[in-house]
Amino acid sequence: MKLFALLLEQLVYSSSRNQKIRHLITYFSQEKDPDRGFAVAAIAGTLQIPNITSSVIRKLIEDRVDPELFRLSYDYVGDLAETVSLVWPSNITSENISLYAATNTLASSSRSDAPKTLAMLLDRLGQSERFALLKLITGGLRVGVSARLLKIALGKFGNKNVIDIEELWFGLTPPYTDLFEWLEGKAKLPNVDRALLFRPVMLAHPIVKNDLKSMSAKEFIAEWKWDGVRVQAIAYKNQSRLYTRTGEDISRSFPDVLDQINWQGVIDGELLVVQKNTVQPFEQLQKRLGRKKPTKQILDQYPAHIMAYDILENNREDLRSLTFLERRRHLEEWFALERPKRISLSEIISVSKWSDLTKYRDLCRLHGYEGLVLKRRQSPYLVGRKKGHWYKWKRDPLSAECILMYAKRGHGKRSSYYSDYTFGCWSNNNDNTLMPVGKAYSGYTDDDLLRLDKYVRDNTTERFGPVRSINPSLVLEIAFDAVQFSNRHKSGIAMRFPRIKRVRWDKPANEADSVEKLRQMVDQSAFVKI
Amino acid sequence: MNDKYSWLRQGTKGLVCTPGKFVIDPIQPTDLAVITHGHADHARSGHRHIIATPETIAIMRARYKDIRKESTTPLDFGVAKKINDVEIRFASAGHILGSAQVVIDYRGTRVVVSGDYKRRADPSCEPFELVPCNLFITEATFGLPVFSHPPADTEVLKLLNSLKKFPDKTHLVGVYALGKCQRLLCHIRKHGYTEPIFIHGAMRPLCDLYKSFGYELGELVQVTSRVKKITAGKIVVCPPSAIAEKWSRGFVSPMTCLASGWMRIRQRVKQRQIELPLIISDHADWYELTTTVREVGAKDIWVTHGQEEALVHYAQTIGLNSAPLSLQT
Numbered sequence: 041m042k043l044f045a046l047l048l049e050q051l052v053y054s055s056s057r058n059q060k061i062r063h064l065i066t067y068f069s070q071e072k073d074p075d076r077g078f079a080v081a082a083i084a085g086t087l088q089i090p091n092i093t094s095s096v097i098r099k100l101i102e103d104r105v106d107p108e109l110f111r112l113s114y115d116y117v118g119d120l121a122e123t124v125s126l127v128w129p130s131n132i133t134s135e136n137i138s139l140y141a142a143t144n145t146l147a148s149s150s151r152s153d154a155p156k157t158l159a160m161l162l163d164r165l166g167q168s169e170r171f172a173l174l175k176l177i178t179g180g181l182r183v184g185v186s187a188r189l190l191k192i193a194l195g196k197f198g199n200k201n202v203i204d205i206e207e208l209w210f211g212l213t214p215p216y217t218d219l220f221e222w223l224e225g226k227a228k229l230p231n232v233d234r235a236l237l238f239r240p241v242m243l244a245h246p247i248v249k250n251d252l253k254s255m256s257a258k259e260f261i262a263e264w265k266w267d268g269v270r271v272q273a274i275a276y277k278n279q280s281r282l283y284t285r286t287g288e289d290i291s292r293s294f295p296d297v298l299d300q301i302n303w304q305g306v307i308d309g310e311l312l313v314v315q316k317n318t319v320q321p322f323e324q325l326q327k328r329l330g331r332k333k334p335t336k337q338i339l340d341q342y343p344a345h346i347m348a349y350d351i352l353e354n355n356r357e358d359l360r361s362l363t364f365l366e367r368r369r370h371l372e373e374w375f376a377l378e379r380p381k382r383i384s385l386s387e388i389i390s391v392s393k394w395s396d397l398t399k400y401r402d403l404c405r406l407h408g409y410e411g412l413v414l415k416r417r418q419s420p421y422l423v424g425r426k427k428g429h430w431y432k433w434k435r436d437p438l439s440a441e442c443i444l445m446y447a448k449r450g451h452g453k454r455s456s457y458y459s460d461y462t463f464g465c466w467s468n469n470n471d472n473t474l475m476p477v478g479k480a481y482s483g484y485t486d487d488d489l490l491r492l493d494k495y496v497r498d499n500t501t502e503r504f505g506p507v508r509s510i511n512p513s514l515v516l517e518i519a520f521d522a523v524q525f526s527n528r529h530k531s532g533i534a535m536r537f538p539r540i541k542r543v544r545w546d547k548p549a550n551e552a553d554s555v556e557k558l559r560q561m562v563d564q565s566a567f568v569k570i
Numbered sequence: 571m572n573d574k575y576s577w578l579r580q581g582t583k584g585l586v587c588t589p590g591k592f593v594i595d596p597i598q599p600t601d602l603a604v605i606t607h608g609h610a611d612h613a614r615s616g617h618r619h620i621i622a623t624p625e626t627i628a629i630m631r632a633r634y635k636d637i638r639k640e641s642t643t644p645l646d647f648g649v650a651k652k653i654n655d656v657e658i659r660f661a662s663a664g665h666i667l668g669s670a671q672v673v674i675d676y677r678g679t680r681v682v683v684s685g686d687y688k689r690r691a692d693p694s695c696e697p698f699e700l701v702p703c704n705l706f707i708t709e710a711t712f713g714l715p716v717f718s719h720p721p722a723d724t725e726v727l728k729l730l731n732s733l734k735k736f737p738d739k740t741h742l743v744g745v746y747a748l749g750k751c752q753r754l755l756c757h758i759r760k761h762g763y764t765e766p767i768f769i770h771g772a773m774r775p776l777c778d779l780y781k782s783f784g785y786e787l788g789e790l791v792q793v794t795s796r797v798k799k800i801t802a803g804k805i806v807v808c809p810p811s812a813i814a815e816k817w818s819r820g821f822v823s824p825m826t827c828l829a830s831g832w833m834r835i836r837q838r839v840k841q842r843q844i845e846l847p848l849i850i851s852d853h854a855d856w857y858e859l860t861t862t863v864r865e866v867g868a869k870d871i872w873v874t875h876g877q878e879e880a881l882v883h884y885a886q887t888i889g890l891n892s893a894p895l896s897l898q899t
Contacts, residue, residue, distance in 0.1 A: 052836070053845050059736070059825075066735060105715065106887065112880045113716045117835055126716040126834070167718070449814060449843060455826055456818045505841040506814075 041139045043071050044079045045168035048175075051083075051183035055451030060185060064193035068220075075139045077215025080194070082139070082176055084187050086214055089143050092177045094120050096155050100162075104129055121174035125167055134166030140215070142173055188286050198223025203240045203423050206287050210237050235276040238287040239306055239352055239360075240423040244413055244430035251431065252394050259417055261364070262389040262397055265410040265432055266347055267322045267522075268312040269329065273346060273383075275301045276356075282311075293331050297344045300381040305374065306352040307383070314345035314382075319568045321408065323524050347570070348375070349386035352421060360421035367421065384570045397433075404435035407568050410521070411435045437519040438561055439541055440465070441552045444514040445476055447496040449506045457489055458496040458508065461540070463516050465531070466554040474512055475531040475555050483519065483539030492543065515544040515552050523561045531555050533562065575705055575870070578674075578681060580895055585683065585707070587674060589655035592621070594672055594683055604658065606685025607669035608633070608748055621645055621653070623660055625668025625783060629748065632779050647696065663687035664698030665852050666749030667780060673701050681705040682866065686875070688851065689858040690719070693756040694749070694785055706868040707895060711853040712831050713877035719831055719855040725848040726757045729805070729827065732846055737803035740821040741846070744810035744828040747772050749852050751807055752780040754829055755787045757850075758805070766791045768801055770808035770817070795820060810842075831855070860884055 050063040068076055081087035101110055101124045110127060117123040142161055149157040158177070162170050175181050191209065195202035200223060211232025212219050221227035270285040280301045282291045291298055294311070313320040313328065324342050328334060351371040352360050359367050368388070375385050389412070391397045397412065404411050411434035419429040442463035450459035460481040464474035484492065495514060502509040519541040526534035533555065577588045584596035592602040599616035606612055606622075608629030613622075615634035620627065624644040631637050645651055647670065650659045660670035665686040672683040682703040689698050712719075733741060745751045751773050758767065766789040769777065777787055791797060793806060802822040812818055813826050828844045831851025839847045854862065863871055863885055871885040874895035885892035 053839060053847065055843070055845055059845070062735065106883075108883055109715050109880055112877075112883075113714050116714055116877070117716055118837060122836055123716060126718070451843060453823070455824065455843060456814055456816060506843055 041075070041142060041165065041169045041172065042136050043067060044075065044082075044139050045166075045172040047079065048172050048181060048183055049168060051185055054184075055455075057189065060189060061193045061196060064185070064190070065197045068194070068197045068223075073217050073220060074215035077217055077220060078139045078143065080190060080216055081214035083181060083183065083185050084190055087143065087176070088147070088214075089176055090146050090154060091179065092146075092154055092158060094178060097121075097124055097158075097174065097178070100124075100155055100159050101128065121178055122171060124162075125171035125174055128162050128167075128170055130163070130165075130167070130170075134169065135164045137161065137164060137169070143176070146177065186286070187288065194219070194223060198225075204229070206240045207234065207237060208232060209287060210289065235356070236274055236279055236281050238272060238274075238281075238283040238289075240287070241270065241272060241285045241308060242350075242421050242423060242430060243285070243425040244432040245425060245427060247414070247431045247433040255394075255414075257391050257394050257397065260414045261417060262391065262400065262412045262414050262433075263349055263386045264389075264404075264407075265413045265434070266310040266312060266319070267408060267410045268310040268325055268347070271309060271311040271346065272352075273297070273301070273307045273309065275304050277304070290329075293328060293334060294344050295334070296339050297346060297382050300383075303374070303378040303380060304356065305354040307346065307348050307371075308350035308352060309346040309348040309383070309386070312345050312347055313342045314570065315343060317569050319408065319570060321524065321563060323526070344382070345570075346383045347386050348383050350421065363418045363420060364415050365417050401433060401435060405563075408563055409435070409568075434521070437521055437537075437541075438523070439517055439519045440558055440561070441515050441544065441547065442477060442518050443474055443512045443549050443552045444492075444495075444510050444516055445474060445512055447492075447508050447510055450481065454489075457493045459489060459493070461492075461516065463518060464512070465552060465558060468554060468556045468559075477529075477531045477533060477555065477558060478518065478520070478535040478538045480516075480518060480538045480540050483541055484543065488540070488543050491545075513549045515547040515549060516540050517542040517544055522563050523558050525559075525562055531558075533558050574679070575681070577676065578705075585895070587656060587676075589676055590653045590658065590674065592653060595685070602653075604672055605630070606663065606672060606683070607665055609666070609686070609746075612685065617641075619643065621651070621658075623647065623668040623670050626670070627668075628779060628783075629668060629776070632775050647699075661699040661701045662696040664689060664692060664695060667695045667752070667783060667785075669695065669749075671699070671701065673703070679704050681707065682868075683707045684709055684862075686711065686853055687862075688854045689862065690722070692722075692753055692852075693760060694753040694780065700862070700865055702867045704868055705870040705872065706863065706866045707872045707874060708859065708863060708881070709853065709875040710859060710873045710878050710881045711876035712851065712855050713859055713873070713879075713881040715856045715880070717831060717834055717855045718857055719834070719851050720849055722753075722757050722850050723761075725829070725850050726754070726761055728846065729848060730758070730761060730763060732825070732827075733803055733805070736825060739803065739823045739825040740798075740801040741803075741805050742813055742818060742821065742824045742826055743805060743807045743848070744813045744826070744830075744844075745807055746852075747809055748776050750829055750850065752777060752785060752787060753852070754807065754848075754850065755790075756785060759786065759788045763805075764788065765804060768793050768797060768804060768806040770806075770812055772809055772812075773807060798822070863890070864888065 047067045054060045105127050113127050114123045191205045192202050195205050218230040272283045274281045280298045282294050313324040328342050414431040416429045442465050445464045446462040447458035448460040450457050462476050462479045464476045467473045467475045499511040500508040501511050518538050520535040520538040522536045524534050579586055583593050583598045583600050585594040592604050593600045594604045595612040596603050601618045603617035604621045608626050613630050619641050621643045627642045627644050647660050647662050650657050656674050656676040659673045663669040663671045663685050674681045680703040682701050686709050769790050798820040825845050827846040829848040829850040832838045833847035833849045871890050871892040872895045873881045878894040882892045
């Protein structure tokens with residue numbers, strides 16, 4: 041478990057993706073089976089481990105350490121697992137208990153014995169390993185590694201395509217010994233029943249300036265880009281699954297969609313909340329996401345729906361090598377035959393020249409579409425973001441003039457620059473106070489960054505660790521895709537995809553926008569009937 | 571609070587010894603200052619006369635140009651000296667080069683003022699000397715049970731392993747210019763690392779001073795803008811603040827490291843945006859503090875500089891009279 045504990049430490053402090061990948065690869069090559077597989081499961085969140093409550097852990101430590109000293113320590117550190125791991129009385133020589141042995145010992149002890157077993161383990165482990173174990177059983181390693189990043193690292197470790205790993209992933213279980221054997225070239229691709237497994241999805245490139253000039257409108261069709269969540273719905277025999285585009289299984293959160301499935305195949309589409317045939321704004325869908333067991337009330341209030349735009353398989357026939365137009369014909373036939381509930385067909389927009397499409401794009405904001413997606417008529421379904429096939433052409437962003445309020449130092453190359461900015465607008469109460477409305481750390485040029493960094497250093501009023509509070513006088517023009525109401529923020533609104541468009545060195549702060557103006561920009565337009 | 575030691579009190583200038591007519595580590599200019607060691611929060615300029623170890627005086631003279639030789643009295647470790655009505659001597663504190671505990675004998679009572687200290691081995695200074703006494707005034711920078719410093723060697727290995735794993739990255743290591751810097755360099759050299767080590771300009775004078783006292787630091791190259799292009803896979807040491815300053819721009823792919831006892835706490839590491847924390851401290855950790863409090867055999871323990879509350883509580887639970895020094899006014 042020593043290597044695992046070290047890995048967690050390295051991951052949590054690494055600022056860049058590449059650094060994390062390198063640490064993971066080193067770990068995979070140094071650690072033995074089955075521990076490395078259990079580590080993968082721990083990071084991916086697929087490891088089954090008995091949950092022991094913090095109050096039990098507190099009791100254990102207070103039996104061993106002066107409660108007053110523990111209290112002072114906990115006050116200082118602020119994290120229970122960390123405090124306990126640090127003050128737990130220990131031998132200088134710790135044992136190297138494997139992650140498997142530790143978790144297995146815990147899992148096989150009865151509920152009443154679990155605290156005693158845990159104490160026995162903590163006695164034998166070193167500090168870093170105690171921390172790792174305590175974090176595992178209290179839930180949440182928080183090392184900043186997504187399932188996707190983990191798969192990329194596994195792919196690089198075994199010199200294999202990440203797509204193959206994604207395809208397999210949900211057919212495998214911890215400790216993933218078969219996966220590692222294949223990655224190390226010792227065995228063939230693990231044989232799993234793939235019927236219900238996630239199929240990696242085809243993604244679109246953003247349109248940049250002159251892209252359209254070199255493309256012929258006649259070779260493409262367009263579809264609305266819906267503001268929902270890209271999903272893949274799979275049905276085989278009597279089972280069905282719903283995945284996000286990264287392969288996360290969200291079936292349990294959306295029983296209303298899955299219960300209606302009585303067909304067989306793989307559908308690619310956008311998950312939306314549709315109330316009385318009207319598409320609802322994204323915030324409503326957010327109420328459904330991450331809810332493992334939605335209540336009846338939630339299901340009634342925010343009914344889910346899929347806008348289908350592609351079919352990958354029909355009755356176990358793989359359609360991915362067909363052209364878009366052929367697949368579309370299959371999709372329409374399937375739709376006509378099955379008449380699936382809670383699924384609609386995405387509308388096809390066909391134009392002969394790009395200028396005609398511009399008119400559609402101009403309608404996007406009014407109707408609440410994020411923009412358009414262009415698909416080449418002759419392209420097969422290609423995994424990943426291949427150039428030249430699918431494009432997303434987003435609607436023009438909104439913009440507002442905000443005031444720089446806080447700045448935070450960046451990471452890695454930017455660690456000596458104040459590069460992350462929090463900005464605000466004037467509050468609605470006319471009392472000359474500023475309300476933070478968003479954060480941005482992109483959009484500016486290198487020259488802007490140099491000047492902004494100097495400005496931050498010269499205009500600091502207070503410091504809190506890596507954050508500086510700035511004399512509110514600099515106006516930033518912020519571009520963003522949309523504004524939404526949000527009760528998570530004090531301002532009552534949240535911006536989507538904000539970035540710095542321009543720094544208005546010339547503009548006086550009192551001419552910046554108000555929170556009220558931003559509220560008026562909230563999308564009220566999502567009334568598309570389907 | 572304790573009449574027995576009313577001749578020692580915490581005044582506005584610092585810890586005042588009335589019968590000796592001196593102040594220990596005064597924070598304001600005073601007539602007679604007894605200085606435990608060269609760190610700036612203990613050794614300030616502007617005193618009329620200074621008593622300290624020869625090493626500490628050398629450090630102070632390197633840092634403050636206005637200290638004249640005539641206004642200093644060097645006192646070697648173990649040599650007793652009568653000052654007015656008391657007798658003092660210095661005992662090594664093991665904190666940095668020249669760091670001393672002040673042993674004061676007055677009317678049959680012995681008081682030891684620890685200054686900053688640590689008990690573990692340090693290749694860049696003399697080891698700590700345990701001096702039995704009646705009253706021990708201890709620092710408590712890391713006075714909480716959460717602070718246990720790992721062996722410095724394992725931390726240095728972390729750094730050397732990272733250089734191997736990330737040969738494309740410049741390892742920018744934040745360290746205090748006095749003491750920690752030279753200690754880290756000694757440890758790194760002990761591990762057989764012979765590459766040139768790059769240093770921030772602020773490190774230069776004190777590294778030279780350590781060399782003049784016979785410490786081997788190996789080849790040191792001062793950082794210039796030209797040098798920044800060739801530091802990938804190498805060690806660059808600088809003051810902790812420089813990592814966040816403009817000085818650190820231009821290095822090839824920097825990886826931020828910091829050598830400090832505070833690196834034990836994850837939140838501190840995250841807050842300072844450190845990618846490779848090295849838990850190396852010049853101060854005693856909780857184990858060393860509590861061991862020392864027991865071993866000096868003093869009935870009275872006063873605690874200062876840091877997390878006083880926990881150490882006072884500990885000393886009381888083992889039956890000693892203990893209070894924070896700040897209350898002794």
